Each structure stands twice: as structure tokens, then as C-alpha cells.
Amino acid sequence: MVYDLRLERAQGRGELQLRGHKRLHQTAQSSSWTDLTTLYVEVRERADGPLLAQGIATLTLDDLLKQLTTLKMEAVTPLARQVQDHLPGLMDTIHLLYLEQFAGFFGMTVFQAYGGLLSCLNDFPGKALPQWAGRALKAPAPEQHRVPLDDGFSIRLTRYRGTKGPVILAPGFSIRASSFATDTVDENLVEALCREGYDVWLLDYRGSIDSGSPLQPYTISDIARHDWPAAVRHVLDQTGRPDLQVIAHCVGSMTLLMALLDGMPGVRSVIASQLTLHPITNWLNDLKSELGVSRLLQERPEFDGHVDFVPGDSDFDRQLDAVLWGVPVPEGEACKNPVCRRLFAIMGPSYRHDQLNHATHTALSRMVGPVSLRPFDQLSLIMQKGHVVDPLGHERYLTPERARHLALPIHFIAGARNQLFLPETSLRTLAWLRGHNDPGLYTRQLFKDYAHMDLFIGKNAATEVYPQLIKVLNRHP
Known part of the structure; x- marks a missing residue:
């Protein structure tokens, strides 16, 4: 306040x-x-x-x-002084109206902060969002590329032209790739890379509502089999380059590594953020996997086969938010933004609130969207196994023969305070890769004050994270 x-x-x-x-x-x-x-x-x-x-x-x-x-109101203009002199009763009424406005403003501010469940159900961040004026990005004008896929889905690529080689940025599950270009921080990752001259391509795969794909069932393997090869081919065709670099986060990172294990060509180096081939999650996600929560939700007609992280105004939305209010969150992460409550309850602790500025926290609803519930079935299998498997749970990916396809520079990054996918996730994949290929190809960096998504949208990421990512990209020009 x-x-x-x-x-x-x-x-x-x-x-x-x-x-x-x-x-x-x-x-x-x-x-x-x-x-x-x-x-x-x-x-x-x-x-x-x-x-x-x-x-x-x-x-x-x-x-x-x-x-x-x-508290009193002074008559400071000539008109106000005339009203005070000739119509004192009217001036008293005006005084009371302003006092009521002040009391209402103060009371509403207190209610937003301490109103608990009722404050959450009112979705004050969502109501404040239209008032955000935003700012112009310090980057070239974006160019949109819609790429249809052979299974009826599609991807979207957004290009910010540069003179250096192409870099694809891929977000986490349900996250819009435009979050890499958020205007709620002083400098976002797109601006940082464009300042270095990179040709930046944002990838909205089918897990993002901006991909243009329908909210129909699909698997995590479908992203690896269809979305990634189509994205890499399109970027290389458009740029005339023989290969490219990738910064991929969460499910974007895991599916990229799965696509490479399948033999996808065209990638020169990778920065893999948080989620890798050997996920280790928190006790609540493990419990949800064991209970088969995703299948239970798919059987509920109210969900219609998908879940939305942005609340609507229906009775079902309010009922859902009321239920999710009781889901435990890490100490210090409770808040009244229903988008946070949905993300933390369904996905897990997605960021540290201390790392987000007020504008970013308010704008979270612009960064997320609805996703199909079916992919959570394969994610649950992967969590239970402790490593990537196909949709039926078969050991398709982690073989010595396929490990050779990952004989390229890969830099793993993780937040030391990540409680969605623990830092040990990347350590296990690092050990597996070093056991099959040249250990010198693989490096890892831990960011001590960060959790998960805040590594990219945090208020200090421009000075604490982006320079490290650019340094890694510059190693493989």
C-alpha cells in the first residue's frame, strides 16, 4: 500500500x-x-x-x-469557496461524499489484501488488468507464422528478426509464448536477445491457446513427434540456416529432448529449463498422479475435456475456485489471485511471488490459457516412472541408441527453490547423458533465489538470468 x-x-x-x-x-x-x-x-x-x-x-x-x-476538505477553487460561503449545507454533503469515496477506496484495498476466499472469488487482478497501459517493446515488429500440422493441430511462430542465428523460445504447458515478451518488466527475454542481434522465434505449440489448435485430446509425445519437427523445419526454411539454437522451458524442454531422442535434426545447442527427462516433483503432484486425478476430471462434464487457468464468471468457475482455495501451497506463496490458485493447485508452485513485480502478478491471466486434460495422463505416467515414457508407459525413449541423438551441447538451468520440479530433475538427466556421451557436452547452472517460471518473468531476471543465457548462446555461434 x-x-x-x-x-x-x-x-x-x-x-x-x-x-x-x-x-x-x-x-x-x-x-x-x-x-x-x-x-x-x-x-x-x-x-x-x-x-x-x-x-x-x-x-x-x-x-x-x-x-x-x-479529515476535512478545503475549498481551494473560487467556485468551491462560493459554494462554501453561500451553500454551506451543499458543501457539507460534498465533503461527506468525498469521505465516503476515501473510506470505500481504503476499505476495498484492505479487502483485496485480507478478504481471503471472498477476495479470491472477486478476481481483483483480472478486473485491474484492462487498466494496464503497457509499453512499446524494444524489439523489431513481430511477424506471425501459422503452421498446420499433419494431425489436425497447428503451431504458431512469432518472429523478431535479427542478424544473428535463429533462437526458438518455447514456454511451459498452458503458457503463451508471448510471456517471453511481457511488457510488465523493464526488459524481457525477447528484448535482451534482440539487443544481442539474435533472430528470435517464439513457439506456441499445441499446449498453448495461441497455437490455434483445438482443445482436443492429445499426448505429450504428440508435441515431440509433430510440433517440434514442424517448428524447426519452418524456422530453418524461413532463415536459410542449417541449424538453430533453442531455449525451452518446462514441458517445452522435456518434449524438445524427446523429439531429439527421436532423431529430430537441425538443433545446434539447447538451453533446457527446469523439466528434463527425469522429473522429480512434489508430494502433492505425486499424490495426484497416484490418484489419477486427470482421468477423474476428464469424466466430469463440467470440464468438457479441458481445464482453464483463467477464471470465468460462471457458477462452476466460482465453485472450482472455492474448492482450490483449500489446496495447500508453500509457505509465503498464498495469495488472492485466482490464476495463482489454479496454477498452484493443478500444476504446482509455478513461481516465487517475491520474484514477481505487481504488474506481472496482475497480468498472469494474459500469460496462461486453457489446455486439454488428456496430456496429464502421460505426465502422470512419467511422474510415476521417474523418467519419460510413451503414452502407454513403454520404455521408448531412454535407450543407449537414442542417447546418441543428444550428443550436442545442452545447458541445463534450474531454480534452486523450484518446488514444482525439484533441481535434482536436471541432475539425473545430466548424469544419464554423461554416462552415454561426451561429458563435456553438458553443463548445468542453478539460480539460487528462483523457482520455476519466474526464471523468465521475474522482476530481476534481466540482470540475474538473461546475461547467463546469452553467454551460453554465444558459446555456439
Whole structure:
């Protein structure tokens, strides 16, 4: 909660600028009263002037009651002064209306922070999103390429032209590739790569609503068998290059590695983020896999074969959000954004809230969309086995013969605080690959303060993550 006030000095000695903020921790260990009555304050001669004073202001209940009696509205314009002089009753009414507006604004802010389930059901982030003006990207104009696939699905590639070789960016499951170009941070990954001159291609495979694919059943193997080869062929055809580099995240990373195991050509080097060939997840995801939750949801007609991470306004949406409110989340990650609740309950802890700025947290609904429930069947099998298998659970991928197809530079990255797919996930794949191919081909980097998706959309990713990714890409020009 932020305060930005102009203070008028006594005896006409000019104005001061007061800026303050309250930290609404909203955790089980914090006190809402303490949060709301503790203000961290700075006072300056003007907005950009020298600091005159700073401190912490606190209120007792007596202080608060006394403060409420001091609120008054001054008549500062000629018209307002005439109304005050000639129609004092009307001025009193106007005064009360402004006090009600202030009380309503303050009360709604408190309700959004501490309203619990009712706040979540109101979806305040979703209502605030249309007010976000955004900004122009520091990148070439995007070019859209829709590529139909031979099984009735399609992919979409978005190109930001550059003079260096092509790089495909592939997101996680249900995530729009445009999240790599989010305008809610000072610099996104697309802008960072374009600044380096790379020819950037965002891939929306069938797990993204922006792919143009129908919400029909498919498998994780279908992404590896159809989507990835079509994407790589199209980029190489359009650029005239013999090969390309890839940064792939989560399911995008795992399916890329599966496609390469199948012998897909054209990839020179890979940065594989978080999810690899040997996933290790949290206890809740393991439980959901053992219980067959994805199959149970597919049998429910309300879901119509898919799940949406952006809430609608139907009774079923509200019922679903009310149920998911009770799903446990890691300490410090509870919030009132229903998109977060859905992502954390269905997928798992997808980011650390501390790593997201307010604009990104509000805009999460622009980054996700509905997905078919059928792919979760194969994901459940993979979780139970501890490594990639085909849709029937057969050992199709991890053979010594296929391991030779991954004899190329692969750099694994993981968030040290990832509780969706634990960092050991990439360690196991690293060990498996080094046991079959030249160990020098494979490297790994851990980012200590990051979890999962925040590695790409975090508020400090531009300085803490992107330079490391660019350094790896530059090794294989």
C-alpha cells in the first residue's frame, strides 16, 4: 500500500513531499493490524528533492480514532469557496461524499489484501488488468507464422528478426509464448536477445491457446513427434540456416529432448529449463498422479475435456475456485489471485511471488490459457516412472541408441527453490547423458533465489538470468 502526499508547511513556507508504504505481508505469521498501522515514511522538499527525514510511523487504536476526526476538505477553487460561503449545507454533503469515496477506496484495498476466499472469488487482478497501459517493446515488429500440422493441430511462430542465428523460445504447458515478451518488466527475454542481434522465434505449440489448435485430446509425445519437427523445419526454411539454437522451458524442454531422442535434426545447442527427462516433483503432484486425478476430471462434464487457468464468471468457475482455495501451497506463496490458485493447485508452485513485480502478478491471466486434460495422463505416467515414457508407459525413449541423438551441447538451468520440479530433475538427466556421451557436452547452472517460471518473468531476471543465457548462446555461434 503506497502513500504519495503533498504537505503544506505552516505560515506559507512551501510544500513538502511525503512518500510512504505499508507492507501487507498477508502471511500466517503476520498481523493485519500491524501491517495496516505501520507506515515507512520519507519526506523530501519535492518529489525528486533531497531527503529531509525518514522513519516509521505507527498508529494505536486511539490514534486512528483521533485521525478520523481530522479529515476535512478545503475549498481551494473560487467556485468551491462560493459554494462554501453561500451553500454551506451543499458543501457539507460534498465533503461527506468525498469521505465516503476515501473510506470505500481504503476499505476495498484492505479487502483485496485480507478478504481471503471472498477476495479470491472477486478476481481483483483480472478486473485491474484492462487498466494496464503497457509499453512499446524494444524489439523489431513481430511477424506471425501459422503452421498446420499433419494431425489436425497447428503451431504458431512469432518472429523478431535479427542478424544473428535463429533462437526458438518455447514456454511451459498452458503458457503463451508471448510471456517471453511481457511488457510488465523493464526488459524481457525477447528484448535482451534482440539487443544481442539474435533472430528470435517464439513457439506456441499445441499446449498453448495461441497455437490455434483445438482443445482436443492429445499426448505429450504428440508435441515431440509433430510440433517440434514442424517448428524447426519452418524456422530453418524461413532463415536459410542449417541449424538453430533453442531455449525451452518446462514441458517445452522435456518434449524438445524427446523429439531429439527421436532423431529430430537441425538443433545446434539447447538451453533446457527446469523439466528434463527425469522429473522429480512434489508430494502433492505425486499424490495426484497416484490418484489419477486427470482421468477423474476428464469424466466430469463440467470440464468438457479441458481445464482453464483463467477464471470465468460462471457458477462452476466460482465453485472450482472455492474448492482450490483449500489446496495447500508453500509457505509465503498464498495469495488472492485466482490464476495463482489454479496454477498452484493443478500444476504446482509455478513461481516465487517475491520474484514477481505487481504488474506481472496482475497480468498472469494474459500469460496462461486453457489446455486439454488428456496430456496429464502421460505426465502422470512419467511422474510415476521417474523418467519419460510413451503414452502407454513403454520404455521408448531412454535407450543407449537414442542417447546418441543428444550428443550436442545442452545447458541445463534450474531454480534452486523450484518446488514444482525439484533441481535434482536436471541432475539425473545430466548424469544419464554423461554416462552415454561426451561429458563435456553438458553443463548445468542453478539460480539460487528462483523457482520455476519466474526464471523468465521475474522482476530481476534481466540482470540475474538473461546475461547467463546469452553467454551460453554465444558459446555456439
